[in-house]
Amino acid sequence: MSARAAVLGAGSWGTTFAKVLADAGCTVSLHARRPELATAIAESGENAEYLPGVALPGALTATPDAAEALDGAEVVVLAVPSQSLRANLLEWTPLLPADATLLSLMKGVELGTTKRMSEVIREVTGAGADRVAALSGPNLAREIAEEQPAATVIACADPDRAAALQAACLTPYFRPYTNSDLVGCELGGAVKNVIALACGIAEGMGFGDNTRASLITRGLAETTRLGVALGAEPATFAGLAGLGDLVATCSSPLSRNRTFGEKLGRGLSLEEVQATTRQTAEGVKSCRPVLDLARAHGVDVPLTEAVVRVCHEGVPAGAVLKEIMSREAKPE
Known part of the structure; x- marks a missing residue:
């Protein structure tokens, strides 16, 4: 064309x-x-x-x-x-x-x-x-x-x-x-950057594939919950703009958000990591408005909340991980 x-x-x-x-x-x-x-x-x-x-x-x-x-x-x-x-x-x-x-x-x-x-x-x-x-x-x-x-x-x-x-x-x-489904495609793209930060943090802390797979899967669940609350089609999140993008961004060393998260997971502060990179890691800024959006619609987004706490509230990654793992056990 x-x-x-x-x-x-x-x-x-x-x-x-x-x-x-x-x-x-x-x-x-x-x-x-x-x-x-x-x-x-x-x-x-x-x-x-x-x-x-x-x-x-x-x-x-x-x-x-x-x-x-x-x-x-x-x-x-x-x-x-x-x-x-x-x-x-x-x-x-x-x-x-x-x-x-x-x-x-x-x-x-x-x-x-x-x-x-x-x-x-x-x-x-x-x-x-x-x-x-x-x-x-x-x-x-x-x-x-x-x-x-x-x-x-x-x-x-x-x-x-x-x-x-x-x-x-x-x-x-x-x-x-x-x-x-514009809502679903855009939300999938925005929230996956936040989940990729979480995967990077886990990687930086020395955790392996089980941890990453768990974060990707639960991250997809919270993205879908938020999307559906905003009128998106659930099927969108099983497609390229949902799961496809999430897997690539959470798994690849080429992903800025994952790489940024890794440095946070190794114990660097947000300011220290920002000083080492020229590229934009969108999830760092988007995690707060994503959390605001979820709260406004009464949607539970524990991983997004954890990323906000590590990035913007100075809570150590280890403490946040312990909290996530000790959440009340419930059905998937």
């Missing part, structure tokens, strides 16, 4: 998805906020800062000018850290083409408002529900940039737009499925 696409955000996932779109036949403009990054990508055909060694296709251009990137775009892909989306959108909204499809790659919940990313997009841009979509699944950027086979889910209320997006990013190595 030869759509014109703008990807706003030139981190590892934004750059990788821009490559996917170009490989699928789209003309792609990648917006990098820092002029020096845009220039480096344009001159070398590579984003050496975030994806060293990956050659980017010729149909992909980079620019520091958002207006230039958005000019004539039929698909606008938003790939910035979740907590900076609102501020960025306020700046970009006047530049958005009137009927462009707005696709969120972000996996988070907004601090303070507890809004999902599609809700923030609609609120700031005024776009109707039929124009806003989200992409979610087991999509570790580096592997997809290296063209390792992967699948994903595109969720949108409008089936025609979902199908158009599907065609725009279908390549021999990247297989998108469509789904109408």
Whole structure:
């Protein structure tokens, strides 16, 4: 499909998805906020800062000018850290083409408002529900940039737009499925980052596969409980945007959230870990709004609560684990 696409955000996932779109036949403009990054990508055909060694296709251009990137775009892909989306959108909204499809790659919940990313997009841009979509699944950027086979889910209320997006990013190595459950797909993506932090913490404390499998399974249970309370389809959480994404993010050393959690599990403080990484571990900020959302709907989310306590309340990981293991025994 030869759509014109703008990807706003030139981190590892934004750059990788821009490559996917170009490989699928789209003309792609990648917006990098820092002029020096845009220039480096344009001159070398590579984003050496975030994806060293990956050659980017010729149909992909980079620019520091958002207006230039958005000019004539039929698909606008938003790939910035979740907590900076609102501020960025306020700046970009006047530049958005009137009927462009707005696709969120972000996996988070907004601090303070507890809004999902599609809700923030609609609120700031005024776009109707039929124009806003989200992409979610087991999509570790580096592997997809290296063209390792992967699948994903595109969720949108409008089936025609979902199908158009599907065609725009279908390549021999990247297989998108469509789904109408936007709530479920977005929540699966946001909460799995929190569970991945828990798996990383356990890993850092020296625990093995049984512990990780238990955390993944119970994490999926609490994600599903929260999703259903918010109107999501239970089946979504058994699919790519639920279990698929959760397994990849909780198991892979490429996962920022898992790696971040490992350092916490080894006894480093939140500030110490943050000082060692440039990449965003979305779960660190999203765990609090996810917990707020769960409390507002009366949903029990013990693992999310534990991650909040370790990350933001300074409670040692060992103490939190002991509490979880001594919870009242009950039926699964």
